[in-house]
Amino acid sequence: MNFTGLLARLEGTALSPLRDFVSHGRLARIRHGDFRRLRSLVDELPRLVPSVTDFGARVMIGSPADCDEQAREELRRLLMDFAPWRKGPFELFGIDLDAEWRSELKWARLDGKIASLDGRKVLDVGCGNGYYCFRMLGRGASEVVGLDSHIPYVMQFWALKSFVPEAQCWVLPMAMEEFPSGSGHFDTVFSMGVLYHVRSPLDHLLQLREALRPGGELVLETLHVEGGEGYCLTPRERYARMRNVWFLPSIATLQNWLQRCGFSDARILDLSVTTPAEQRSTAWMPFDSLADSLDPRDPARTVESHPAPARLLLAARRAA
Secondary structure (H helix, E strand, C coil), X not given: CCCHHHHHHHCCCCCCCHHHHHHCCCCCCCCCCCHHXXXXXXXXXXXXXXXXXXXXXXXXXXXXXXXXXXXXXHHHHHHHCCCCCCCCCEEECCEEEXXXXXXXXXXXXXXXXXXXXXXXXXXXXXXXCCHHHHHHHHCCCCXXXXXXXXXXXXXXXXXXXXXXXXXXXXXXXXXXXXXXXXXXXXXXXXXXXXXXXXXXXXXXXXXXXXXXXXXXXXXXXXXXXXXXXXXXXXXXXXXXXXXXXXXXXXXXXXXXHHHHCCEEEEXXXXXXXXXXXXXXXXXCECCCCHHHHXXXXXXXEECCCCECXXXXXXXXXXXX
């Protein structure tokens, strides 16, 4: 987990306090039960040098010709030990890492509809294993910082990053609430699949705003429900078998939240219904997935009788 390049870029900026986060033992104090095992797995990965990378049309690191079959099987075995892989797919030295989410489909829904990322500084909040961070680099971002508090996903990123150490992207094991506030450092901020997991969605939107420069772009993806302005579904216990779903707003309610939190020019990029073709169990994520969360008699409802997951992608601008 080498943050030297990131800290050099942030020196003298409003984000320089991140040096303290990294340097004062914060990483050594991580108490997640699997942290040491996963760090050891990163060290065990074969030291392969990719002859080719592609972060544009896909996330590909290395070609089948870069290693022999024995090394490839060893790499496959070690990568399997990082499971479950939620975001993907990835191609590594001829290995097809087929994650639970076909994240390339979500990327295709926004690609070409947002401000160009060429030369921009980008923050990806709740980035998971960094799939979208790599796609952002493929669209020309000069620097990508990802945040995720779930250590196994963070370590998946660092396993991938070990093969492309020169890539100008880094994932920090922290939540948005821990990130230095009021930096105004980033040109684009992504929050995809996060808003409904936070207990205070307005605070989350305010934190995203404070990370953006004036005029910078927010790209937000979230679950939503049908309803008028002011309507928001608050599940009593679970939503689609998830405990950590707090608020699912209507589109009008979300637009109101954005306006009140200092965003303007909100525009809808895409509306879609999540299906098992996009989110499903695989060998790399062999546990229950979306199909197990829908009512088998009525797939338009969850097992709790809520509306099935419908997703909204929008972009908005930080007002001056």
